[in-house]
Amino acid sequence: MARDYSHFLPASGDIPKRERSPLENLGWKPFFSQQTSVAELVDTPPVRVVEIHRSGLRLFGDGIDITIPPGPEATVGDWLLYDQHHPSRSKVLERSSVFERRAPGTDHERQLIGANVDTAFIVSSCNDDFNVARLERYVALAFEAEVTPVILLTKVDLCDDPAAYVEAASAISNRVVVEVLNARTDEPIAKLSPWCKHGQTIAFLGSSGVGKSTLVNALFKSNIAATAAIREDDSKGRHTTTHRQLHFAPDGCAILDTPGIRELQLTNAEAGIAELFDDIVTLVSQCRFRDCSHETEPGCAIQKALTEGEIDAPRLARWNKLVAEERFNSSTLAERKASGKSLHKMIRSVQKKNRK
Incomplete structure (x- = not known):
């Protein structure tokens, strides 16, 4: 028989509620506190970025409401360890998202x-x-x-x-x-x-x-x-x-x-796109050839799914567009320049052979 421990609990309505700190009211969590030490919290108190303007960043903290000059690579929602002597050197804590x-x-x-x-x-x-x-x-x-x-x-x-x-x-x-x-x-x-x-x-x-x-x-x-x-x-x-x-x-x-975004170009979002189109990604892994272009190759799971109505062509087209866009936007400027140089080199080589 289970024991009744209810008499050890406070009566309903008498359970004391812990008073939340000003930082907790701003969204401070263990995820952020684990990145700091007691000494850091004393010397550089945590503050949250609530607005960003060309003139600087507005920060809220425990008894803090201040605007600092531009400096930290931060965005709205970030947590900083506020350096009162050198505000522009304030440390941005690791983000949860x-x-x-x-x-x-x-x-x-x-x-x-x-x-x-x-x-x-x-x-x-x-x-x-x-x-x-x-x-x-x-x-x-x-x-x-x-x-x-x-x-x-x-x-x-x-x-x-x-x-x-x-x-x-x-x-x-x-x-x-x-x-x-x-x-x-x-x-x-x-x-x-x-x-x-x-x-x-x-x-x-x-x-x-x-x-x-x-x-x-x-x-x-x-x-x-x-x-x-x-x-x-x-x-x-x-x-x-x-x-x-x-x-x-x-x-x-x-x-x-946030302001309305007229153009949302994705970058560094490969995992997010794969998660959104997980059914298509699963089919891609079932194609006979690893480098399948999903057009005319035999054993293409994508073409088979299209024929059998498992996926629709417009959604497949949107997936193709997002994958291509994400790859292009995520490539580094150096890689793109190198790719451009290689292309120009190949064109010049072909032109030289044609002249000969």
């Missing part, structure tokens, strides 16, 4: 989007701006960072029937939850609460005009983020959030609001 993309333009540079995020709310509206390929990119980004992705479909009040949008979003991955909500009601608080807990950091990702800032305001029950209406002619949004900023809810959840 990081979002990055290839920076817009022709330079082969990466751009950090956010760090130390636990859940990514990938927001899309139920209108002409809905795009499966774009959602796949965000999900791959989250998988690569080992962050939990959740797809949020907004503006359902302006849609006759969101069922088609839900079906398309749900087909992206069986590991991603899809939530449909009206951002201007109490639905966000009720439906998003499982992920918005104390000590958690969530990020809203998506293009402009999908309702990211409206969702932030809904969670705070106040207008802390600027919003604007979409254009009626093409359902496109306007940039209302001009920079990435970390907000802290009263319940201790950190909320990262």
Whole structure:
């Protein structure tokens, strides 16, 4: 017979709650404290990056609210050990997760989007701006960072029937939850609460005009983020959030609001893409030839799956595009230059032979 130990427990409602520290309210966890020593914490107190501007980084800590000059290679959400004597030399702690993309333009540079995020709310509206390929990119980004992705479909009040949008979003991955909500009601608080807990950091990702800032305001029950209406002619949004900023809810959840990303070029996301398209990757391993191009070779598992309807051609095309893009963006500038030199050398050799 099992013994009853209930009399050793405090009565319901009398269980004392440990008061959380100011750092814990900012998202400080054992993962970060294990990277430091007691002496470091005294000499260089932990601070979290909450905003980044051209003029510098805004930092929050225990009794600290300061802006330091540019210096540390940090992004919003990062934890730093603040060097009060040389702020620009403050040490960036190892990240539990990081979002990055290839920076817009022709330079082969990466751009950090956010760090130390636990859940990514990938927001899309139920209108002409809905795009499966774009959602796949965000999900791959989250998988690569080992962050939990959740797809949020907004503006359902302006849609006759969101069922088609839900079906398309749900087909992206069986590991991603899809939530449909009206951002201007109490639905966000009720439906998003499982992920918005104390000590958690969530990020809203998506293009402009999908309702990211409206969702932030809904969670705070106040207008802390600027919003604007979409254009009626093409359902496109306007940039209302001009920079990435970390907000802290009263319940201790950190909320990262980001500007709309018009172009999400993936880099260093091979694992995330493979995880998103795990069915296709599995088929690739079953091809007869290792260097199969999945076009006309005999024993191609991809072509067989297409013929038998196991995978569809548009999804395969998106996988091919993302793999090629990721490889190109992840190659170093030196490798690309070397590849370019080899190509030019080969062309010159052929031209020389033709002249002879």
